[in-house]
Amino acid sequence: MSRPAAQPSFARLALAPGILGGIVLLASLALIGGDWYIWVRFAVAILALIMCVFAVLGKSYWWLIGLVPVAVVFNPVWPLPIGDLWMRLLSLAGTVVLIAAGVAIKVPVGEEKAGPQGRYGGRQGGSRGAGRPGPGGTRSKG
Numbered sequence: 001m002s003r004p005a006a007q008p009s010f011a012r013l014a015l016a017p018g019i020l021g022g023i024v025l026l027a028s029l030a031l032i033g034g035d036w037y038i039w040v041r042f043a044v045a046i047l048a049l050i051m052c053v054f055a056v057l058g059k060s061y062w063w064l065i066g067l068v069p070v071a072v073v074f075n076p077v078w079p080l081p082i083g084d085l086w087m088r089l090l091s092l093a094g095t096v097v098l099i100a101a102g103v104a105i106k107v108p109v110g111e112e113k114a115g116p117q118g119r120y121g122g123r124q125g126g127s128r129g130a131g132r133p134g135p136g137g138t139r140s141k142g
Helices: 015-030 037-057 061-073 084-104 115-119
Strands: 009-011 107-109
Touching: 015 037, 015 084, 037 061, 037 084, 037 107, 061 084
Parallel strands: none
Antiparallel strands: 009 107
8 A cells, every 4th residue: 555645734824813913904994093003003013023934934935025014014113104094005905915925825834743643742543652551451553
């Protein structure tokens, strides 16, 4: 019996920060210009930078073209002097970039962490290893 060729497995680690950042940007359209908008800037900038790390890990460098400007525009430390109308348009564009990047970025996961074998210490057959007594006190083989 031949084994299938080992294909690299991927995880979409940027999906959760991308969707969360998109939701925050859409929900914050009413807060632009207010006192609470600083917290939106913190959240979006941090999530965009987290996604930049995942883009580098996944070798999806093209997404940095969209993610780095999102982190710079929504940067709360040195805020850019942008009018409310432009900030609303940039929020919509940032939402699209964050969600699209979250869907597209795939980070390779090593074999030791992929699938049930990696989760259970590399042993097949659940959490019981070879040589341990199974149900009824008998020893299972390999």
